[in-house]
Amino acid sequence: MSKKILIxxxxxxxxxxxxxxxxxxxxxxxxxxxxMPFVGHExxxxxxxxxxxxxxxxxxxxNPVTDFKLLQFYxxxxxxxxxxxVITYSIKPNIYAGLVCSHKKIPYYANVQGLGTAFQKxxxxxxxxxxxxxxxxxxxxxxxxxxxxxxxxxxRKLVARNKIVVLNGAGVNLAHYSYQPFSxxxxxxxxxxxxxLGRIMKEKGIDELFDAMRKLHDEYGDRVVLDxxxxxxxxxxxxxxxxxxxxxxxxHGFQEETRPxxxxxxxxxxxxxxxxxxxxxxxxxxxxRPVITSDIPGCREAxxxxxxxxxxxxxxxxxxxxxMKQMADKSVEERExxxxxxxxxxxxxxxxxxxxxxxxxxxGGKDYRQLVGEKICFQTDIS
Numbered sequence: 001m002s003k004k005i006l007i008x009x010x011x012x013x014x015x016x017x018x019x020x021x022x023x024x025x026x027x028x029x030x031x032x033x034x035x036m037p038f039v040g041h042e043x044x045x046x047x048x049x050x051x052x053x054x055x056x057x058x059x060x061x062x063n064p065v066t067d068f069k070l071l072q073f074y075x076x077x078x079x080x081x082x083x084x085x086v087i088t089y090s091i092k093p094n095i096y097a098g099l100v101c102s103h104k105k106i107p108y109y110a111n112v113q114g115l116g117t118a119f120q121k122x123x124x125x126x127x128x129x130x131x132x133x134x135x136x137x138x139x140x141x142x143x144x145x146x147x148x149x150x151x152x153x154x155x156r157k158l159v160a161r162n163k164i165v166v167l168n169g170a171g172v173n174l175a176h177y178s179y180q181p182f183s184x185x186x187x188x189x190x191x192x193x194x195x196x197l198g199r200i201m202k203e204k205g206i207d208e209l210f211d212a213m214r215k216l217h218d219e220y221g222d223r224v225v226l227d228x229x230x231x232x233x234x235x236x237x238x239x240x241x242x243x244x245x246x247x248x249x250x251x252h253g254f255q256e257e258t259r260p261x262x263x264x265x266x267x268x269x270x271x272x273x274x275x276x277x278x279x280x281x282x283x284x285x286x287x288x289r290p291v292i293t294s295d296i297p298g299c300r301e302a303x304x305x306x307x308x309x310x311x312x313x314x315x316x317x318x319x320x321x322x323x324m325k326q327m328a329d330k331s332v333e334e335r336e337x338x339x340x341x342x343x344x345x346x347x348x349x350x351x352x353x354x355x356x357x358x359x360x361x362x363x364g365g366k367d368y369r370q371l372v373g374e375k376i377c378f379q380t381d382i383s
Contacts, residue, residue, distance in 0.1 A: 114276030169277025205271030
């Protein structure tokens with residue numbers, strides 16, 4: 001009889017985008033059930049052989065009544081499914097499903113993909129920290145995407161040292177995001193195209209990006225263009241419409257297939273305030289595009305500053321402008337050389353095949369905890 005794994009997350013689309021290969025590997029050995037809101041790709045998961053359970057999760061709300069109902073749902077789900085192991089992604093599944101697994105003595109593995117907004121506000125951070133500490137008392141392992149986030153949990157005593165695992169994010173599929181020379185960009189003009197891909201919201205550094213881009217456009221005119229791919233929070237509707245109206249940016253909306261936009265780009269820009277491990281940076285780099293991003297955990301790991309891209313101080317629009325100006329002043333050959341360095345870094349450090357293998361081995365019980373003295377290290381830093 002096959003062993004059963006239950007995976008609990010808050011977003012079916014994101015799970016498919018970044019963990020599909022991992023789940024395919026698990027299916028070779030386990031029966032896999034997925035508990036998640038159905039927001040895309042649930043049919044593809046079913047075709048892969050997963051059993052999918054639609055689960056309502058208020059991703060951003062902190063309503064105690066709603067959260068208690070979610071806790072009850074996970075209790076009933078785990079009781080009925082009787083999984084041999086549970087894997088959780090994101091805050092609420094990590095905490096509430098973790099609490100249930102602890103109570104029922106079911107082995108579970110939590111994934112912390114970033115600290116998120118909950119850790120930016122003092123009172124909320126203290127409350128969430130207390131919940132995490134309680135939920136993680138009996139966790140088998142907590143998988144982090146960068147060492148700084150892991151150190152934060154360790155410093156706050158939210159998880160035991162011997163339960164910490166640090167991997168290089170989810171990795172990037174190097175075959176799917178294959179290297180594309182600049183000569184196949186498909187651009188219809190000779191402008192330098194900066195690409196922003198992601199949610200259009202304050203915490204992604206959109207205010208700083210728009211400020212820097214306006215300043216750049218004042219200097220270079222139509223020679224520079226910002227391509228925006230993603231969906232905007234309501235508060236940014238007017239700002240997006242205005243920067244498009246001023247012929248500084250082109251808004252492409254949400255796109256499920258992003259590779260043509262990476263190919264068209266001369267440089268990808270992500271001035272985010274916080275990340276677990278930015279998949280956008282990994283994808284762009286794998287396709288051979290230099291990047292400009294914030295010098296923060298979850299972004300800096302993807303970049304070799306000055307060689308595969310540029311790091312700039314978070315929330316610093318002037319510094320972001322300077323880095324974008326440096327990139328705009330480079331020749332095509334110089335940007336392409338940076339892109340080749342970016343691709344090489346992905347091959348050496350972020351190959352999804354390797355990270356999937358490591359993750360499966362961790363779930364299978366192999367000890368991948370990597371601590372050297374007081375320093376938490378990337379898997380790739382350990383020989």
